[in-house]
Amino acid sequence: MFVGQPLNAPVSSAAALLGQAAANRRLTVYAGAGLSAAQPTSLPGAARLAEILSVALAPVIDMSGVESTDLIAVSDKAAQLESGAELLHNALARASDFAGATPNYAHQALALLICEGAITALEANYDNCIERAATPETIPVVVTDADRLEINASALLKVHGCITRPSSMRLTSEELATAPLYAKTELAARLSVDSVAFIGLGSPADYVRTAVDEFIARVPDGSLTLVDPGITDWDKSDWSTVFPQLPPSSRVAADAESFCDELLRFYARELWRRLRETVSSLDPAHGQRIGLEAVAAAAEARNAVWVMRWLRFAAWKYSVGKPVLDSSRLFQGLLAVSMLMSGSSLRLAAQGIAISEDTGVATLLVVADHAPIGNLMADEAARRVIDARADGRLSDGTTVVVVCCGHSGRLGAEETQVQRGSTLSQVLGSVAPVDEPDYLIGDSQEGHLIDSIAAGHIIFVSGESLIDVT
Numbered sequence: 001m002f003v004g005q006p007l008n009a010p011v012s013s014a015a016a017l018l019g020q021a022a023a024n025r026r027l028t029v030y031a032g033a034g035l036s037a038a039q040p041t042s043l044p045g046a047a048r049l050a051e052i053l054s055v056a057l058a059p060v061i062d063m064s065g066v067e068s069t070d071l072i073a074v075s076d077k078a079a080q081l082e083s084g085a086e087l088l089h090n091a092l093a094r095a096s097d098f099a100g101a102t103p104n105y106a107h108q109a110l111a112l113l114i115c116e117g118a119i120t121a122l123e124a125n126y127d128n129c130i131e132r133a134a135t136p137e138t139i140p141v142v143v144t145d146a147d148r149l150e151i152n153a154s155a156l157l158k159v160h161g162c163i164t165r166p167s168s169m170r171l172t173s174e175e176l177a178t179a180p181l182y183a184k185t186e187l188a189a190r191l192s193v194d195s196v197a198f199i200g201l202g203s204p205a206d207y208v209r210t211a212v213d214e215f216i217a218r219v220p221d222g223s224l225t226l227v228d229p230g231i232t233d234w235d236k237s238d239w240s241t242v243f244p245q246l247p248p249s250s251r252v253a254a255d256a257e258s259f260c261d262e263l264l265r266f267y268a269r270e271l272w273r274r275l276r277e278t279v280s281s282l283d284p285a286h287g288q289r290i291g292l293e294a295v296a297a298a299a300e301a302r303n304a305v306w307v308m309r310w311l312r313f314a315a316w317k318y319s320v321g322k323p324v325l326d327s328s329r330l331f332q333g334l335l336a337v338s339m340l341m342s343g344s345s346l347r348l349a350a351q352g353i354a355i356s357e358d359t360g361v362a363t364l365l366v367v368a369d370h371a372p373i374g375n376l377m378a379d380e381a382a383r384r385v386i387d388a389r390a391d392g393r394l395s396d397g398t399t400v401v402v403v404c405c406g407h408s409g410r411l412g413a414e415e416t417q418v419q420r421g422s423t424l425s426q427v428l429g430s431v432a433p434v435d436e437p438d439y440l441i442g443d444s445q446e447g448h449l450i451d452s453i454a455a456g457h458i459i460f461v462s463g464e465s466l467i468d469v470t
Contacts, residue, residue, distance in 0.1 A: 001039045002105045002257040004303030007269050011262040014225055014252045019266025021195040022118040023325075028190035029110060030122045030208070034200020034228060035256045036129055040102040043127055046071040046203065049095060053078075056091040075171035089166050098126045098163035103133035105305060106199075109260035112308045114139055114154055117321040118267060120190055122157045122183070124201060126169050130156055137312070137320055143168045148182040154321030159183035160205075176205050184210070191224075199227040200256040203238045227252045227259045264304040271311075271325050272296045275334060287423060288335070288468045291342030295334065298348045314352035314365040316372075316380055329367040329406035336403050336463030337365055340424050350393055352384070356424055361399045363424070364388070367463075368406035374415070377407040382455040389456060396456060401427060405463035415460045421468035431459055 011019065021027035036043040044052060050071035054063050057078055066077045078088040103111075111134035113119045123130065131139050140155040142148045143162050159179060161168035170176050187208065190196055198204070224246065226239055232253045234240050243250075252259060275296065279289045299307050314333065315324045324330050337354060345357040354363045366381045381402040388394040401424065404411055418427055 002261075004105055004109075004261045004305055005265065006301055007265055007272075007304055007307055008300040009265065011266045012252070012254075014249070015259060015262035016266050018195055018197055018225060019263050022113060022263065022267045023270055025118060026194045027118065028120040028122070028187075028194045028196045029113075029199060030124070030187065030196065030201060031110065031130075031199045031256070032124045032201030034202065035106050035110075035123070036101070036104070036125050036127055037200070038104045038106065038255065038257050041104045041107070041127070041129055043096050043098065043101055043125075049092075050074045052095045053088070053091050056095065057087065060087065071171065072173055072176070076173050079172045079174070085172070088171060089169060092126070092169055092171060093163060093166045099128060101127055101129060103129040104257060106256040106260040107133040108305045109257075109264040111137075111139060112305060112312070113264060113267065114156060115312060115320050116267075116308075116323040116325065117154045118323065120157070120186070120194065122159050122187060124160045124205070125158075126161060126163045128162060128164055134320070139320055142182065143180075145180045145182050148180075148186075153319070157182065157186060179205065195223050195225070197225045197227060198239075199259065202228060202230070204242055209242050225250050225252060227254055227256065229253055229255045261304060264308065268304045268308050268311075268325070269300070271331075271334075272299065275331070275338075278331075278335070286468075287342035287421065288339050291338035291340070291344075291423075292335065293338075294341060294344070294346055295338040295348075295354070298346055298354070302348065310348060310350065310352060313350075314367055316366055316368045316377070317370055322369075327367065327369060329369055332467060333365045333367040333403060333405040333463050336405065336461075336466040337363055339421060339466045339468055340401065340403065340427065340461075342423050344424055351388065353388065353393060359424065359428070361401060361424060361428065362394055364400055364402045365463075366402060366404050368404075371406060371408045374404075374407040374409040374411040377404050378402070378411040378414070378460050381460065382458060385455050385458055394456075399428070399457045399459065401459045401461060403461055403463045403466070407462075411460040411462065414458075415462065418461050418465050420465060422466055427459065427461060 018027055033045045037045055047069040050069050054068040054074050061078050061081060063077060066073050075088055078084045107129040110121055111130050114121050115134055115137050131141055140151045140153055142151055142155045142157045143165055160170045170179060231237055231251045275292055279292050282289045311324050311330065315327060315330055318324055340363060341354060341356065346354050347357060349355050352365045364381060364384060366377060368377060381404060385400050389396055416427065416431055
C-alpha cells in the first residue's frame with residue numbers, strides 16, 4: 001500500500017508546475033479508473049469491469065461475438081435488449097464495491113486539494129472514494145446539469161455518474177455521447193484558462209476528444225499533462241491520436257498515487273517556506289526562529305496528506321473551498337506555536353496537536369477567520385480536547401495549552417495572560433499549580449449520571465500575544 005513521502009522530499013518538474021497552478025487556483029484535474037486501481041481501493045479498470053459484466057449478464061443476454069474486455073461493446077449489447085439498460089445498471093452496481101471501497105492516498109490528496117479550493121476536479125469513475133476521503137469535511141458532488149446550477153462552491157464533478165445514484169452511471173455509447181452539458185462545457189472552459197492534468201484516464205471519451213481537438217492548437221505547451229504509468233509506449237496509447245504533438249515533457253509515466261503525492265507535497269510546503277521567510281530577519285539564536293524550525297521539521301517529516309489534515313483540522317469553520325494555506329490566522333497560529341515550543345523537542349500528533357517531548361505537555365492550535373467571541377472559541381477548544389482524550393490522542397493527565405488566533409475579546413475568565421515571546425516553560429510557570437487532577441470528577445451524588453469525559457487541565461492563551469517577529 002502506498003505511503004506518501006515526507007513533505008520535504010523532492011518533486012518532479014511536472015508536479016512542481018502543476019503544484020504552482022494549484023496554488024494560483026488555476027489547475028483542473030480530470031481523473032479516470034487508474035485513480036481507483038491502487039490498493040487498498042483495488043477497483044477494476046474498464047477491461048476487468050467489462051469481463052465482470054459480461055459474466056454477470058451472460059445468463060440472460062447472448063454475449064457471443066462481443067469482446068469481453070470491451071466495456072462499451074458489452075454495454076451496448078446489453079442495452080439493445082428490452083429492459084437491457086436496467087439490467088446493465090443493476091449489474092454494474094453489484095460489479096464491485098464502488099460505494100464501500102477504502103479510499104487510497106490519491107483519493108485523499110485530491111480530496112484535500114478540492115477542500116482547499118486549489119483544483120477543479122472532474123472524475124469519470126463511479127465510486128465515491130474521493131468524497132469519503134474528505135471526511136470529516138463534506139465535498140459537494142455534481143452529477144447532473146441541475147446539480148451544477150445549484151452548486152457554486154468547490155465541488156467534485158462526476159461526469160460519468162455515481163454509485164450513489166445508479167441510474168446516473170454512463171456506460172453505453174449513447175449514454176457517453178449524451179454526457180451532461182456541464183461535462184463538455186466545463187472541460188472546454190478549463191482547457192482555455194487552466195493547466196489541465198489527465199490522471200489515470202487510459203482512454204478518453206468522445207466529448208473529451210472533441211474538447212481537446214477544439215483547443216489543442218490554441219493552448220500553450222505545458223498547459224496539458226497526461227499522467228499514466230503506461231504512457232511510455234506512446235504510439236500504442238489512445239491519447240496519441242488526441243494529442244499527436246504532445247511533447248514528451250507533458251507525458252508523465254507515473255501512477256496516480258505517486259503523482260498526487262508530489263502535487264500535494266509541492267502545494268503544502270509553500271506555507272513553510274513563507275513562515276521561514278517571515279522569521280529570516282531574526283537572529284539565528286532567536287527563540288521564534290528556533291521554534292519555527294522545530295515545528296517545520298516535525299511537519300516536514302510527515303507526508304503531505306497528514307500535514308494538510310493537521311492544518312485543516314486546526315482551522316475552525318473553514319468550509320470546503322476555503323484554503324487554510326492562505327489564512328493569515330493559521331499563519332499567526334503556527335508562529336505562536338513555534339514561539340511557545342522554542343527550546344523544546346516536539347512531535348506533531350494528529351488533528352492540530354503538538355506534544356513537547358521534554359515536558360509531555362500538549363499544545364492544541366485552533367484558528368478562525370470568522371472572528372468568534374472568545375468564550376465560544378474556548379468552548380470549541382475544550383470540546384476538541386475532550387474528543388482527543390476520548391479517542392486516546394491525549395491521555396487523561398496531559399496538560400493542554402490551547403493556542404487560539406482569530407477570536408474577538410478574551411478567551412473567557414480562564415485565559416492566561418502571556419508576554420510576547422513567552423515559551424512553554426514560562427507559560428507553565430505563570431499558572432498556579434493544580435493540586436489534584438481536575439480531569440477526575442469528585443464526589444458524586446446519588447442519581448448523578450456521568451455521561452462524558454472531562455476536558456481536564458487546559459491553559460488558554462491568545463496566539464497573537466505570543467508572536468515575536470520583527
